[in-house]
Structure formats: C-alpha cells, structure tokens
Amino acid sequence: xxxxxxxxxxxxxxxxxxxxxxxxxxxxxxxxxxxxxxxxxxxxxxxxxxxxxxxxxxxxxxxxxxxxxxxxxxxxxxxxxxxxxxxxxxxxxxxxxxxxxxxxxxxxxxxxxxxxxxxxxxxxxxxxxxxxxxxxxxxxxxxxxxxxxxxxxxxxxxxxxxxxxxxxxxxxxxxxxxxxxxxxxxxxxxxxxxxxxxxxxxxxxxxxxxxxxxxxxxxxxxxxxxxxxxxxxxxxxxxxxxxxxxxxxxxxxxxxxxxxxxxxxxxxxxxxxxxxxxxxxxxxxxxxxxxxxxxxxxxxxxxxxxxxxxxxxxxxxxxxxxxxxxxxxxxxxxxxxxxxxxxxxxxxxxxxxxxxxxxxxxxxxxxxxxxxxxxxxxxxxxxxxxxxxxxxxxxxxxxxxxxxxxxxxxxxxxxxxxxxxxxxxxxxxxxxxxxxxxxxxxxxxxxxxxxxxxxxxxxxxxxxxxxxxxxxxxxxxxxxxxxxx
Amino acid sequence: xxxxxxxxxxxxxxxxxxxxxxxxxxxxxxxxxxxxxxxxxxxxxxxxxxxxxxxxxxxxxxxxxxxxxxxxxxxxxxxxxxxxxxxxxxxxxxxx
Numbered sequence: 001x002x003x004x005x006x007x008x009x010x011x012x013x014x015x016x017x018x019x020x021x022x023x024x025x026x027x028x029x030x031x032x033x034x035x036x037x038x039x040x041x042x043x044x045x046x047x048x049x050x051x052x053x054x055x056x057x058x059x060x061x062x063x064x065x066x067x068x069x070x071x072x073x074x075x076x077x078x079x080x081x082x083x084x085x086x087x088x089x090x091x092x093x094x095x096x097x098x099x100x101x102x103x104x105x106x107x108x109x110x111x112x113x114x115x116x117x118x119x120x121x122x123x124x125x126x127x128x129x130x131x132x133x134x135x136x137x138x139x140x141x142x143x144x145x146x147x148x149x150x151x152x153x154x155x156x157x158x159x160x161x162x163x164x165x166x167x168x169x170x171x172x173x174x175x176x177x178x179x180x181x182x183x184x185x186x187x188x189x190x191x192x193x194x195x196x197x198x199x200x201x202x203x204x205x206x207x208x209x210x211x212x213x214x215x216x217x218x219x220x221x222x223x224x225x226x227x228x229x230x231x232x233x234x235x236x237x238x239x240x241x242x243x244x245x246x247x248x249x250x251x252x253x254x255x256x257x258x259x260x261x262x263x264x265x266x267x268x269x270x271x272x273x274x275x276x277x278x279x280x281x282x283x284x285x286x287x288x289x290x291x292x293x294x295x296x297x298x299x300x301x302x303x304x305x306x307x308x309x310x311x312x313x314x315x316x317x318x319x320x321x322x323x324x325x326x327x328x329x330x331x332x333x334x335x336x337x338x339x340x341x342x343x344x345x346x347x348x349x350x351x352x353x354x355x356x357x358x359x360x361x362x363x364x365x366x367x368x369x370x371x372x373x374x375x376x377x378x379x380x381x382x383x384x385x386x387x388x389x390x391x392x393x394x395x396x397x398x399x400x401x402x403x404x405x406x407x408x409x410x411x412x413x414x415x416x417x418x419x420x421x422x423x424x425x426x427x428x429x430x431x432x433x434x435x436x437x438x439x440x441x442x443x444x445x446x447x448x449x450x451x452x453x454x455x456x457x458x459x460x461x462x463x464x465x466x467x468x469x470x471x472x473x474x475x476x477x478x479x480x481x482x483x484x485x
Numbered sequence: 486x487x488x489x490x491x492x493x494x495x496x497x498x499x500x501x502x503x504x505x506x507x508x509x510x511x512x513x514x515x516x517x518x519x520x521x522x523x524x525x526x527x528x529x530x531x532x533x534x535x536x537x538x539x540x541x542x543x544x545x546x547x548x549x550x551x552x553x554x555x556x557x558x559x560x561x562x563x564x565x566x567x568x569x570x571x572x573x574x575x576x577x578x579x580x581x
Binding site: 236322340 | 495
C-alpha cells in the first residue's frame with residue numbers, strides 16, 4: 001500500500017477497495033515508524049488528517065469524486081494551513097499559526113486532499129540541502145547520510161520514503177527540481193503566475209512559485225492540476241485558462257523538437273550524471289523526438305544574477321520580521337535594539353543573504369550590482385525566448401551531481417550555490433521546468449533529467465516526461481528504507 | 486571587490502542585524518567571495534539593455550472598490566507577542 005502511486009490509490013478509493021481513513025492511518029503509522037530516521041516532517045497534523053479523511057469518505061459515499069478526494073499529501077512548511085504552525089524553517093516564526101489558508105491549500109481542500117503535515121525546509125527556502133533549517137536536517141531516503149536536496153527537501157524525502165502520496169513545495173531557484181532529482185521524483189516548477197502565491201511566506205517575490213512532487217508524472221500532474229489557477233489576491237497570478245493537464249499526458253512525442261543546450265554540459269558536471277542525461281535524451285529521440293543542438297549563451301551569468309536579485313528581494317521581504325506582530329520578541333535597550341536582538345533568531349544563511357541583498361541595494365552600489373543584474377536577467381530571458389523559436393522543449397541535467405553528504409558543503413556558501421546552476425535560469429526567465437528520474441549512479445543515488453518549457457507550456461514538458469517515464473522503469477525503484485512495513 | 490569591516494558594520498545596521506565579531510569576520514570573507522564571483526557581470530556590454538524586474542510583466546491590476554470581510558481582530562492579534570486594547574504593544578519609540 002505504501003508505494004501505491006497517487007493515481008493507483010485514487011483508483012482503489014474509487015473502486016471501494018480502500019477508504020481514505022485506512023490510507024491516512026497507514027501513512028500516519030508509517031510516518032511514526034520511519035520519520036525518526038528521515039526527519040521529513042516538522043509538524044504532523046494527525047487529528048486534522050483523520051478528520052479530513054473521514055469527511056472525504058463521507059463525501060465519496062454521497063457520490064462526490066473530486067480529483068484528490070481522500071488522498072493523503074504533505075505541504076512544505078512555508079505554505080500556510082489555517083490553524084497549523086507555519087515556521088518557514090525559521091526560529092523567528094516559531095509558534096506562528098496562520099489565520100488563513102494559502103490559495104493552494106484552499107484548492108487542495110476543494111479537491112478533497114488530506115493534509116498529513118508540514119515538511120521541513122531550509123530557512124525561508126534559502127538552501128539546497130535542508131541543512132539551513134532552524135530545526136533539523138532531513139535525510140535522503142536513498143542514503144540517510146546524504147542530503148535530500150533543498151530547499152523543499154522535507155517534501156521530497158516524504159514522498160520518496162512513501163510518507164505521502166504527493167507534496168507541495170516551492171521553487172525560487174530550483175528548490176523543487178533539485179530535491180526531486182536527488183530523491184528520484186517527478187518535481188514540477190510551473191510558470192511564474194500559473195498558481196497564486198497568496199499565503200506562501202515570501203522569499204524572493206519575482207522568482208517564488210509553488211511546485212509539486214509526485215513519484216510519477218501522472219501523480220505530479222494530478223496535484224498540479226488541482227492547485228493551478230488565477231487568484232485576484234496575488235496580482236502576479238495570471239488570469240489565463242487552466243488546461244486539462246492530465247488529458248495532455250498522451251505519451252506521444254513524435255516530432256517534438258528537443259533542444260540540448262551546449263552550455264549545460266560543462267566541466268564540473270559529474271560524468272555519471274552526464275552519461276545518464278545523454279542516454280535519456282537519446283531515448284527521447286528513439287521515441288520520435290527530434291534532437292536539436294541549441295545555445296543559451298548567457299547561462300554562466302545566471303548564478304551571479306540570481307545571487308544578487310534573490311538576496312535583494314529577500315532583504316526587503318524579511319524586513320517584516322521585527323517581533324512586533326508575530327513570532328518571538330527579544331527585549332533590548334530601545335525599540336531598534338529589540339528588533340536587532342529579535343532578528344538574531346535568523347540562521348547564518350538567512351543573515352548572509354540579507355546582508356548581501358542589503359549591500360546590493362544600498363546607495364552607491366544599486367546600479368553596480370542590482371541594476372546590472374536586472375539587465376543581465378533580460379539577456380537570460382531572451383536566450384530562452386530565442387531557443388523556443390526553434391524547439392518545444394529543452395533537455396539538460398537538473399543538478400551537476402547526485403546527492404552530497406550532510407555537512408559536505410555546509411561551510412562553503414559558493415559551493416552550495418553551484419548546486420543550483422542548472423535550475424536558476426528557469427526562474428529568471430518566464431519558463432517552466434521539471435525533473436524526471438533518469439537513472440542512478442554507481443553509489444545507487446538518483447539522477448534527474450530536467451525538461452524546460454516555454455511560458456505556460458507545462459502540458460508539453462509533462463507529456464514529454466510521461467513519454468520518457470513510460471518507456472523506462474526508473475520510477476518503479478524505491479528506496480529500501482523501512483521496506484514494506 | 487574590496488569590502489571593508491566598516492562596510493559590514495554599515496550593512497548590518499541597515500539590515501537591523503546584530504552580528505558577533507566572529508560573524509562579522511566570516512561575512513566579510515564570504516560576501517567578498519560572492520561579490521568577486523559577481524564581477525563576471527562586468528564582462529557584458531549592457532548599453533541599451535532594459536532591466537527585467539519580473540519574468541512576466543504585468544500592468545497594475547485594479548479591483549472594484551467593494552468592501553469584503555477581513556480577519557476578526559482576535560485572529561489578527563492571535564500571534565502578537567504583546568497586545569492590549571486591540572492593538573500591538575511595542576516599546577516606546579519616543580522619549581516621554
């Protein structure tokens with residue numbers, strides 16, 4: 001039961017072979033048994049989950065069949081669920097209980113999902129390993145001594161370990177795709193504006209987007225479908241029609257033009273990752289796709305651009321944590337001193353990025369750093385627009401390496417930032433992207449293929465991933481943790 | 486890039502962060518490394534290039550000016566570290 005896919009669990013519920021209460025209780029039991037090792041959840045909402053499950057079973061008995069009715073899922077602890085603590089992985093939000101649901105959580109509830117709990121994250125989603133969480137580090141279910149990736153590492157580890165059928169994360173620079181790659185999951189970062197960010201704790205507002213994890217393309221698509229849509233409360237959400245993404249999964253990619261950017265196969269990329277990704281691209285060709293060599297000439301600038309823009313936006317967004325309206329408050333000699341002492345609750349990486357962003361925005365340096373980064377962002381965006389004149393999809397690695405060991409990069413911020421080198425450009429441009437599992441290295445660690453699509457073309461990349469998945473068996477492998485209890 | 490200890494002090498104060506001497510030394514080194522890395526942006530000729538603040542630019546979107554119910558006062562104040570008389574309570578800012 002633990003490793004039924006979401007769509008299989010949905011079929012079982014529809015046929016009356018199981019109930020949501022049974023599925024939910026089994027998941028909660030498995031969380032109790034295994035999460036001491038994985039550490040994926042920050043809060044387990046067992047009472048709420050069982051109540052939602054009972055309500056879902058009742059709705060089904062009355063003839064209801066909404067898309068996620070009775071399916072137990074997990075939510076990254078940066079997305080507000082009314083009445084449930086929301087820490088964003090930070091001690092500065094310890095004890096904060098949001099008084100309303102995020103838009104995507106309202107959508108999940110409409111779709112009938114059961115929320116098992118809130119998953120661990122790097123503090124304010126700043127990180128690539130969950131080591132920056134203010135509470136604890138999550139382990140990779142494929143090797144407990146390694147990181148699950150980040151920042152949505154808790155969600156990735158939970159879905160990978162069979163502790164949820166699917167999960168929500170957020171992706172500001174790769175925080176869904178990179179952990180999906182490290183944990184052998186399908187992870188989608190939709191186009192900016194495809195979903196509302198209402199009720200999601202802000203990190204870098206021009207880059208943040210809710211994303212989705214599933215063990216299969218169909219699972220990821222189901223939870224994405226349920227949460228997509230326009231919301232007038234987020235002025236950057238796009239008032240466009242939401243297509244039937246599930247119907248778009250035909251598996252037919254005959255004639256699909258797949259671009260392979262030369263700049264993504266660079267020195268420093270793990271040889272086993274390169275081989276697996278190139279083999280996956282050959283598989284796409286075998287399935288009828290036309291492979292086209294392309295160039296994204298400003299690729300190397302994405303990392304410095306991102307690490308100026310994201311911290312600049314973060315330094316502004318995080319100014320609100322002053323201990324006045326929520327969170328703990330420290331007492332200093334005067335008001336300013338109290339604010340400073342309260343903000344000592346931020347972790348090292350968050351302080352580092354606030355410092356960097358404040359500097360990039362400060363008088364005398366704005367044009368040199370932030371202003372320059374915004375202009376180079378234009379060039380990066382144009383690279384993608386030019387590429388999508390020639391091709392439908394871009395294929396490349398999601399991460400230059402497989403999962404690294406806990407502690408390996410913790411003291412070297414720049415080395416950690418390089419883990420995101422292949423994912424950042426999607427956020428800076430108007431593209432969408434996903435990770436689909438494409439193999440394992442000699443240590444048994446998962447490798448991921450990244451597929452990038454043009455603005456609002458999620459259906460195209462999901463279908464390409466589906467075609468690849470149906471022709472391979474990577475998604476059928478599960479980590480051995482806990483076995484089938 | 487020559488970031489000085491005084492720069493670090495100044496930025497920390499602007500950002501309302503209180504840093505220990507060890508943190509100051511560490512951030513001086515690490516921020517310098519990141520800013521040095523960002524120097525590569527100076528290679529590019531950006532004459533005439535417009536800045537992109539949002540990947541998908543949107544015009545201001547106005548809604549009808551219709552009152553809708555908001556959160557109740559007790560919900561708004563639920564998370565406040567200190568409150569009194571339906572207000573957030575803070576230390577006095579001005580001398581009495």
